[in-house]
Amino acid sequence: DGGITQSPKYLFRKEGQNVTLSCEQNLNHDAMYWYRQDPGQGLRLIYYSQIVNDFQKGDIAEGYSVSREKKESFPLTVTSAQKNPTAFYLCASSTWGQTSGRSWGEQFFGPGTRLTVL
């Protein structure tokens, strides 16, 4: 089955620790994204990547880092510099480029990781 997987589903972290969230997709999508969702708010874009070995900051990149060494994988590291990291983190993927005709549309989401800082 094609899809996006995220792990772990729940994650607890002590203040001052870095933690890495996993995101893998087998949809052969070029683009991948990381969002954060807080209660009562819309999804906010953290980072996105259009192609392997390249990524761009989204609206709230401070305190986060990513890598894109493989097309299928886009891990997100929440660093100790992130002031309020407790949230629901969602990874998504989509096609990208002229052939898709909808470069920023129709994103497919993974099941998410709930991060709680203790």
Added chain:
Amino acid sequence: RKEVEQDPGPFNVPEGATVAFNCTYSNSASQSFFWYRQDCRKEPKLLMSVYSSGNEDGRFTAQLNRASQYISLLIRDSKLSDSATYLCVVNNGNKLVFGAGTILRVKS
């Protein structure tokens, strides 16, 4: 002003009712529009894309009014399983912008 605004609800409706949600967006250059559905503590899933003046998929109808910069979602014959949060999403050319969502509760 938020880029995408939705009435948070909740909308509490009986089974079989027709319910409509509105969404306004601020960027007049926005190119495409979507409605996503999000169940409690789950990921959003695409419900409908709205690329022209509107489209229909079974009990769901999405309308776009570019002049007034709003999108609507109409659900006819509501089912219990329609209970969820409905996210209005706008593609403004370089990113997707998500509304905070409208909560729908369908009751028997």
